[in-house]
Amino acid sequence: MNSLRNLHSVCRFSLRTLSTKEQTKPAFNFKLAGGVSEAIASGKLKRRHHPGSLGVGTVTLPDKLNQAVLTYLSSTEYSPKHLENDGKILSTRLWSRHKPLEDDQLRQKIAAIEAKIVEKETIDLDAPEMREEVRKRLLDSRMSKMHERMKREIYNWKPFQYDKYMSAVYMLARLVPDYAALVKILSEIRSRDPAFVPLAMLDFGSGVGSGMWALDGVWADLCKEAVCVDASPDMNNLADTLLRGGDPENPRQVRGGGTFFRQFLPMSDALRYNLVLSSRSLLELPDMDTRLKIIDILWRKTSGYLVIVEAGTSAGFRIVQEARDYVLNLTQTTGEEEVTCGDSHIFSPCPHDKICQRFNFSRIPLCNFSVNYKPLTLTKNQNPTSDKFSYVIIKRGARQQNHQEEWPRLIQQPLLRKRHAICRTCTSYGRLTELISTKRRHGSEIYRVCKYSNWGDRLPIVLPEPTEIPELDQSEDDSSENDESEQKKEILH
Incomplete structure (x- = not known):
């Protein structure tokens, strides 16, 4: 693991906040990608459903999984009121989680x-x-x-212990939002890479199996082997029970394909998987050495996509960036030489492989996204809510050289003003750029594409050369109140 040690300095450098606060003007000189403007004008394509749109609407649990949860809970003696109250407490603790200090x-x-x-x-x-x-x-x-x-x-980091009861609490609190975030993330892979077929999946920190269910929700009946790794045997038992319709005595599973549960991650990289997933698990590891060792193992087991997901907080974003930077800078030692592994690129959300500029221009380094879902509840019906998450998808192989791979990503919800729309984006040049679209300057098609796009979408536009694009000034970041509370927590802890 010499490469692990050698990359500590790289990760630490990329994870620190720089003091650059250069003020620049927004960009106006851009146009719709070839073919998109004609398709919209001819009526073949709706502005709300342009090729860069990645919305999945309000996510709900599959009927089989929802019924399995209810069946399981009805067979226990747990109080629904206590489960929901403890679930809210657990959700708050998970959201306010910070990295353990070195x-x-x-x-x-x-x-x-x-x-x-x-x-x-x-x-x-x-x-x-x-x-x-x-x-x-x-x-x-x-x-x-x-x-x-x-x-x-000093933040007192402690690992969570999930026994049978706490596993049920986690299921009630986090099954749906975790499932919804993964459905949105995996749907982008399916949309942008329709030829990809996830025949085998490895899920590290699988919990109650939300990753496995999300995979089946996006690619129905295609996964032939799912390996779920979780340190808690009670979590594994509960995930297996949900696969059996909520009845642990049921000999048949409700999903096709083989499903295997493990407590420990296999160290060998002899077996590889099309899709390797780690959802909200790296923040539960005790130190950087352990995290990088796990990331190293997961990447070596990846033949297609590696997906890292964490909470949409400053701490979660830093963990995601740590994994991102490690894989991009991964080196392998051959004799006395170190050779950079140039067989990976960032598939999403970044349209580039450079150092994340959120650390250069944000008071609070944070890049997150949102998904709407209908919560699971036992006592009363609730309206749809949302959850924020940070993530990265790393793909094996070199980045394809085409215009779609260069489309900028919306890192905030577009700001709609009178006669113009402001889109804050991350571009393929590794810059944060503010794009302002008006009907008078750009035409109604591109204006409405920007207006109807949502946070996390890719804008199907062509940008000029990087020397002509100003960078987005975020020295006065106007994110959300949650971001400000995260800054206060960083100061306190």
């Missing part, structure tokens, strides 16, 4: 806290004339103050 970071924080406390002390504890019992009492007082400040200022 050992050197922890030591630096403790040293800084101790230095602040010592600075305020008026008595020199090293004075030779001080009695030993007084020195001990003052040292105990110092340690007590340190512990209090450490509780407030």
Whole structure:
């Protein structure tokens, strides 16, 4: 794992916030991609459903899975009210999750806290004339103050333990939003790569099987082998029970193809899978060494697509970027030479393989997306809600050289103003660019394409040369209140 150590500096560099705050003007000189304008004008293509549109609407659980959940819960003695209350608590804890501190970071924080406390002390504890019992009492007082400040200022990361009850709580709280996010992500692969067939899937941190169900929801009856890896045996048992319609005694599974459950990730890369998935699992690993080791194993098991998904928070985005940068900079040692593995590229969401510019121009480094879903509830019907997630899809092979691969990605919902639409995008040149479309300047077709596009879509437009495109100034980022709360948490922890 020499490459693992060698890439620590690369990952750390790409994950720090730079101070560049160059103000530039937005871009106006762009046009619709070839063929799109004609198709819209002729009526063959609707503006709301242009080729870059990736919406999946409001996602609901498949009837088989929904019924399996209800069947399982009806066979238990768990109180529906307690399950839902504990589910809300668990969702809040998962959303506010942060990366565990590395050992050197922890030591630096403790040293800084101790230095602040010592600075305020008026008595020199090293004075030779001080009695030993007084020195001990003052040292105990110092340690007590340190512990209090450490509780407030240092994030106390602990792994979640999922027993039978907590697995049911997780199922009720996270099954639907996790399933919905994966359906949206995998639907993009199917839309942009219709020839891809996921015959075999590996799901690391599979939980209650949301990845397996999402795969079947996008590619029905095509996956012949699904390997689900989760450290919790109770999680695996629950996922298997849902496959049996909610009845663990049912000998038949409701999905076709073979499904296998494992507690430990196989270290060998002899077996490869078309699709390798890690959904909200890397943030549950104790340190960077472990995360990079897992990413290394997952990538070596990938023959098609590697999908990494985390919560749509600043911490989740940083974990995704860590995985992204590691795979893109992965090196293999051959004798005394290091050879860069140039057999991968970012399929989504980035239209480029450069360092993410959100770390250059954002006060809060964060790139996330949203999906609507109908929540699972036992006590009352609820209206559709949404969930935010950060993700990256890495594909084996070199990037295809065509205009569709260069379409910019909307990183925020378009801002609709009088007579113009403002689209904040990530472009194939590795820049964040603000595109402003007006009817007068661009025509009604491109204006309405921008107007009816949504956060996360790809805009089917052709950009000029990179030297002619200004970068998006995000020194005054006007994201959401959730982003501001994330910044406060980063300061506190």
